[in-house]
Amino acid sequence: NAGVTQTPKFQVLKTGQSMTLQCAQDMNHEYMSWYRQDPGMGLRLIHYSVGAGITDQGEVPNGYNVSRSTTEDFPLRLLSAAPSQTSVYFCASSQTGQGTEKLFFGSGTQLSVL
Amino acid sequence: DAKTTQPTSMDCAEGRAANLPCNHSTISGNEYVYWYRQIHSQGPQYIIHGLKNNETNEMASLIITEDRKSSTLILPHATLRDTAVYYCIVRGSGNTPLVFGKGTRLSVIA
Secondary structure, eight states: OOOEEEEOSEEEEOTTOOEEEEEEESSOOSEEEEEEEOTTOOEEEEEEEEETTEEEEOSOOTTEEEOOSSSSBOOEEESSOOGGGOEEEEEEEESSOOTTSOOEEOOOEEEEEO | OOOOBOOSEEEEETTSOEEEEEEOTTOOTTEEEEEEEEOTTSOOEEEEEESSSOEEOSSOEEEEOTTSSEEEEEETTOOGGGOEEEEEEEEESSSOOOOOOOOEEEEEEO
């Protein structure tokens, strides 16, 4: 049971480049989410999804797109990377997103935008 | 969701109990208290949660005051591997995202 898998672990981009951060879970969880963590800061929610075909914005959605075509996958797209998006990105999932559930996190993707 | 206040950092001697406080004076009746921790740069890990009663699991104990305005996470016998940032989060039972603050950086010292 792999849990929540994020790829790549590290990525360096130039300003203006686009890329997709991958997130997959094998626990049949309906709820998935993306957070970013800047140095010395807590995690901030970017986007989340309560099921296939349903997504919503979190606290800091600007500059990021998401889609949820399957239960297992929740990719995060950066259409035109900016230095302000340099951060560590975490994907997380839980059964339904209801408040009493545990949230399972991936190991993160460290992104640097030059 | 109610906000929480935690100390920025704490130290604890290895083998001793680590008591991490959290204030959540604006908590409402249907909001739970959650604790997660983040070791180095890994993804956060769930520890425990509770509503009113004290809770214990294999990782820790959670003590919630009777008025629910504060709580304490207790690691009974801290080890070096417990060095991490600990997040106290208050969240309702509905479908609301988990909001992380800056947490408490616990350093366990040999």
